[in-house]
Amino acid sequence: MSTMVKLISQEGEIIEVDQETVMLSVLIKSMIDDSGTEEDIPLPNVSKSILEKVLEFCKHIKEHPLQEIEKPLKSANLRDIIPEWYDDFVDVEQETLFEVILAANYLDIKPLLELACAKVATMVKGKSVLDVRKTFNIENDLTPEEEAQILEENKWAEEAIQ
Amino acid sequence: MESDQDSLLLQLNIGCLSEIVTFVPLKQALQLRLVSRKLNQAVCYGWRLRIYQIEALMKHCNTKLKEGFEDKTVEDYKDMCEHQGCIIDDLNVYVENGFKFNTPRPHYMNIGYLLKPSRFVTIPLITSMILLGWDPQTSNMSSFKNEKDILKLWHKCRLNFRNKNVKKYHDAFKVSEVSMERVSTCKRILSLHQDLTFTQIKSLSSLAANMFSWSNLVIKYFEIDQQIKPLGIRQIEDKISEYERTEKKMMQVFDRILAHQNF
Numbered sequence: 001m002s003t004m005v006k007l008i009s010q011e012g013e014i015i016e017v018d019q020e021t022v023m024l025s026v027l028i029k030s031m032i033d034d035s036g037t038e039e040d041i042p043l044p045n046v047s048k049s050i051l052e053k054v055l056e057f058c059k060h061i062k063e064h065p066l067q068e069i070e071k072p073l074k075s076a077n078l079r080d081i082i083p084e085w086y087d088d089f090v091d092v093e094q095e096t097l098f099e100v101i102l103a104a105n106y107l108d109i110k111p112l113l114e115l116a117c118a119k120v121a122t123m124v125k126g127k128s129v130l131d132v133r134k135t136f137n138i139e140n141d142l143t144p145e146e147e148a149q150i151l152e153e154n155k156w157a158e159e160a161i162q
Numbered sequence: 163m164e165s166d167q168d169s170l171l172l173q174l175n176i177g178c179l180s181e182i183v184t185f186v187p188l189k190q191a192l193q194l195r196l197v198s199r200k201l202n203q204a205v206c207y208g209w210r211l212r213i214y215q216i217e218a219l220m221k222h223c224n225t226k227l228k229e230g231f232e233d234k235t236v237e238d239y240k241d242m243c244e245h246q247g248c249i250i251d252d253l254n255v256y257v258e259n260g261f262k263f264n265t266p267r268p269h270y271m272n273i274g275y276l277l278k279p280s281r282f283v284t285i286p287l288i289t290s291m292i293l294l295g296w297d298p299q300t301s302n303m304s305s306f307k308n309e310k311d312i313l314k315l316w317h318k319c320r321l322n323f324r325n326k327n328v329k330k331y332h333d334a335f336k337v338s339e340v341s342m343e344r345v346s347t348c349k350r351i352l353s354l355h356q357d358l359t360f361t362q363i364k365s366l367s368s369l370a371a372n373m374f375s376w377s378n379l380v381i382k383y384f385e386i387d388q389q390i391k392p393l394g395i396r397q398i399e400d401k402i403s404e405y406e407r408t409e410k411k412m413m414q415v416f417d418r419i420l421a422h423q424n425f
Contacts, residue, residue: 142196
């Protein structure tokens, strides 16, 4: 029988999960290595709903490994690159997606971080600067001088990259 | 660095943002620098890290090669990679010039300037193509003098070679596996050129020999490729080659940019 560990979410709620599943998180693994499985593991940066989503990913990837996602993306449709389940998993509201990214970064779960980042990249791929600003509600905070400098610095790419 | 913007995307830290932008093709990623200050930093930071990754992969690749092969095989392999482009270029020139009248061909002077240029290309090329497995009956090229069709054939062949789809060529070039039917088709085609003198045929044959020395290179390439595959470095190499061309310039640009930014 597998050992269970207790994770404490941002709201103070306890989620019990088997040790093998959470070992995908480098942060949790190092905490278990240091203090064992007896002690509760506080995760103050992760809300309960996001933690549950992260654990859903950890459980699934154990049974259905996800290959490393190739950089840069070959398609703007994630379904062309990864299995359907993973595409559905990140097909969520922007707010949730960014929370998953922050949680994956905090918990140090590389495949989840890559998956969620790749999803955001599909929302960027092929879009103009103006479209990207619109999609993500970004204001242009660059000065005209800074913009001119970037354009100058980018000139080489026009010739060097096809 | 926290952003004072409302954008949820910009609430992510530079590390996460830089991970995102490395999934975007470099050319577009560089344009994303114009979206906002934080995204500008993320692009530079992310792609700088990506270059480090690529460098690490290259080192890993070289180590694997050294561990997995004798020095001679490594040299053969590198030589093969270098020559691959040259072979294609040479054949390109050969095919293109072959169609031009009055083109001096110093290595094959015996052919004579009045020889129909299509033959200059047709005989060796078509013979090779038939041995490769191409069925001339399906392409309506009974005379094999249609420049457009021959070039189309050559482009198809070149594309396969460029895409490293060499197994097909490797198998087809094994003479022992070429059916009698195919050999007789070659003979039939050559019989269409019975008006050529012996010297001319001989010169054309030397061109055909060139084609087949190319086929030997394909075979060698394939064999080395098969040895390399289990080491898992081919995929890595493909990735690396995608960035190698721009890497040096990227390093210079990102170094300069990052020198003026604080993270």
